[in-house]
Amino acid sequence: MKWLVVGLFVALPLQWFGLGATPFGEARLHQLAIFVFALAVLVRYRLRAYSPVLQVTTVFLSATFVLDASWAVASMYQGSKPLGSIQDVLFIVSFVAVATYFYRAAAGKETGAISVLRWALPIVCSSLILGFALAMVKNGVNPAVVLAKTVATGNPELFQKEVFKSSFQNFGLDPSAVEGNLRHEIFGSLLFSMYVSAWAMRRGGVVTKAQRLAYSTAMVVGVVLLALSLSRSVLIAAIIWPVIAFWRSVLMGRVSTRQLAIVLAGLLGVAALGFSGFGLVIYNRFTTDTTGYGARAVHYENAFSAFRDHWLIGGAVTGGSNGSSHNFILDNWIRGGLLAGMAAVVVVGVTLLTMTRLLARLQTLPESMVPVAAALALPLVRMGTSGGGLITPVSWMVLAFVFGLLASRRATAPESVQTRRVTVGTPT
Numbered sequence: 001m002k003w004l005v006v007g008l009f010v011a012l013p014l015q016w017f018g019l020g021a022t023p024f025g026e027a028r029l030h031q032l033a034i035f036v037f038a039l040a041v042l043v044r045y046r047l048r049a050y051s052p053v054l055q056v057t058t059v060f061l062s063a064t065f066v067l068d069a070s071w072a073v074a075s076m077y078q079g080s081k082p083l084g085s086i087q088d089v090l091f092i093v094s095f096v097a098v099a100t101y102f103y104r105a106a107a108g109k110e111t112g113a114i115s116v117l118r119w120a121l122p123i124v125c126s127s128l129i130l131g132f133a134l135a136m137v138k139n140g141v142n143p144a145v146v147l148a149k150t151v152a153t154g155n156p157e158l159f160q161k162e163v164f165k166s167s168f169q170n171f172g173l174d175p176s177a178v179e180g181n182l183r184h185e186i187f188g189s190l191l192f193s194m195y196v197s198a199w200a201m202r203r204g205g206v207v208t209k210a211q212r213l214a215y216s217t218a219m220v221v222g223v224v225l226l227a228l229s230l231s232r233s234v235l236i237a238a239i240i241w242p243v244i245a246f247w248r249s250v251l252m253g254r255v256s257t258r259q260l261a262i263v264l265a266g267l268l269g270v271a272a273l274g275f276s277g278f279g280l281v282i283y284n285r286f287t288t289d290t291t292g293y294g295a296r297a298v299h300y301e302n303a304f305s306a307f308r309d310h311w312l313i314g315g316a317v318t319g320g321s322n323g324s325s326h327n328f329i330l331d332n333w334i335r336g337g338l339l340a341g342m343a344a345v346v347v348v349g350v351t352l353l354t355m356t357r358l359l360a361r362l363q364t365l366p367e368s369m370v371p372v373a374a375a376l377a378l379p380l381v382r383m384g385t386s387g388g389g390l391i392t393p394v395s396w397m398v399l400a401f402v403f404g405l406l407a408s409r410r411a412t413a414p415e416s417v418q419t420r421r422v423t424v425g426t427p428t
Contacts (some may be wrong), residue, residue, distance in 0.1 A: 001040065001101070002116050009120050012189040012394065013128040016182055017133065018172025020041045024087040025376050026173060030189070038094035039102050053099045062344035062405070064391075067332055070340035071249040074314035084319070088390060095400045102404025106203070107411060114200050118211045122218040123198035124190055128160060128225065131349055135167040151277035155229050156285040184386070187229035188378060188394040194222055195375040196401060202368035223269075227278070229287050234378070241374035242266070248362045248370060290365040299325045304336060310334040313342075324387035329390025344406050347391075348383055354402070370404050 011033030019027040054061070068089055072082035073389070105113035137141060143163050150159040160183070167177045201207060201215055241302055249255045303316075303325035310316040312338035317323045325331050329348060333341025358365070358373035365373075379395035386392050391399070 001044070001110060002112060004040050005036050005113070005116050006119075006123060007100075007319070008033050009123040009193060010127045012397070013124055013186050014131045015186050015189070016171050016173060016178070017131075017211035018174075020172065025081050028173075030394055034098070034397070035090065037298070038097035038100075041097040042093075045100065049104070050096055050100050052103055052411050053096055053296075055253050056410055057096075057099070057403050058198045061092065062349070063343040065089075067336060067340050067347065068092070070314065070336035070343065071332070073181035074336045074340070077313065084390075091391070091393065091396050096394045098397060098400035099140070099404035099407065101320050102401050103407040103411075106405050109411060113369060114203050115211070116206055117196050117200035118207070118215060120193040120200070121190075121222060122214040124193035125218045125225070127188060129221075130185070131181035131186075132153040134170065134340045136163075138171075139166050141166050144165065144254050147278075150281055154277070154280045154284050156281050159281065160230060181188045182230045183229050184233055184382070185392055185394050186235045187226055187231050188237075188392070189383065190225060191234055191378055192375070192394055194219065194238075194399050195241075195371040195398070198371040199368050199401075199405070201329070202371075203367070204368075227282065230282065232286060233381045235282075237378040237381045241371065244359065244374050245364070251363050283287050296326060300327070300330075301398055303327070303330050306334045311338060314340060318387075318389045324389060326385055326387050328383035328386075328389055331387075335389055344389075348380070351380055351383075351399070354406070355380065359360070367371045369405075372402055375402050 011030050013030070015028055015030045016030035019028070019029060019032060054104075068085040071088075077086065092150040099108065104110045105117060135141070141163060146159055146162045149162075150156065164166040165179060166180055169175065197215055202212070225357045226235060229235070247256070302323075307314040307330070310332070313335065314333075315336050316334035318325070318331040318335045325334075329341060329344040332344035336343075353375060355376035356374070358369065362370070363371065375398050378398050379391065382392055382395050386395075
């Protein structure tokens with residue numbers, strides 16, 4: 001499994017690599033990597049191995065299956081094939097498999113897994129940098145020149161189009177599907193690897209000098225790459241993590257010199273961004289670059305208009321950036337009807353409740369659980385910003401990571417805790 005884990009993290013950020021058409025749409029490298037890894041887990045273990053994960057995700061999984069079943073029925077009622085719901089079921093099954101792997105890794109049932117997962121961030125950083133280098137060379141993109149223009153004009157849209165959108169061309173995806181918005185999920189995979197490596201580094205066991213150096217270096221590089229991504233949703237999710245970590249230390253009265261140094265380094269980094277001019281680009285991305293906000297308002301207006309006709313039995317088209325409200329609950333409601341909408345509410349509610357419970361117990365949890373609690377910010381933010389009414393592949397991986405570790409904590413809890421009824425997302 002070690003090499004499959006490495007392969008999974010190598011492929012996750014390379015989301016602009018297309019593999020050809022399928023009945024479900026265009027296949028991509030990162031999707032194939034997820035499905036291959038999940039299949040390997042499913043083949044390797046007997047059914048009872050998945051029980052711990054299934055026990056802590058009963059409500060969550062039930063809601064997702066109800067959602068997809070409603071979507072499938074609505075599609076067939078409208079005379080369409082339920083291909084989208086079938087593909088979503090594949091991700092649900094992959095979620096269970098990957099969560100089981102993380103459960104076994106945390107429980108010490110996968111030899112060497114923790115050590116390999118410490119390398120997740122360095123692997124993703126290396127893959128992303130090399131992948132972008134290849135893409136830019138192939139498409140004749142000069143990032144230094146574009147960055148200079150972007151800083152000079154303070155226009156974040158320039159960097160997005162001339163670096164990201166241009167770089168993603170000519171790698172097997174339909175040209176109409178190649179957008180700078182691909183970067184949200186690409187850099188979401190980077191943030192996911194940060195969570196995984198941070199957890200693994202704090203999980204216990206011997207951490208080698210090479211692992212510590214690679215992790216520290218990759219964390220600095222990763223923060224720089226996240227800033228360059230100009231992805232508002234990913235940056236918002238990323239900022240929540242250090243806030244949670246610092247707040248936990250304040251509550252426990254254990255603000256360390258190291259944490260104060262990190263805060264100081266962060267402030268110096270912000271100052272450096274300001275002096276470099278790129279800080280203005282990021283500021284403009286959140287404030288004056290209102291194109292995305294205006295488009296989102298139009299999407300919501302269209303979705304609420306469709307709601308009047310589709311709130312009960314669904315049938316609205318939510319595929320693509322134009323037909324979607326970019327809201328997980330609303331998209332599923334108008335696409336699959338009332339039952340799908342209620343199921344979507346449960347999915348979001350369970351995810352939010354799980355994060356809330358983890359934060360409420362932050363003082364009693366080990367330090368390794370801080371990135372785990374913070375990780376849920378990414379799928380929650382993406383559920384409110386990504387198009388199509390779907391949980392994205394990277395968000396499925398984040399959810400698998402979190403629920404897999406919660407299953408491990410429940411399985412190793414004292415007898416008195418295990419015997420009581422534990423609902424979905426209850427950190428024990």
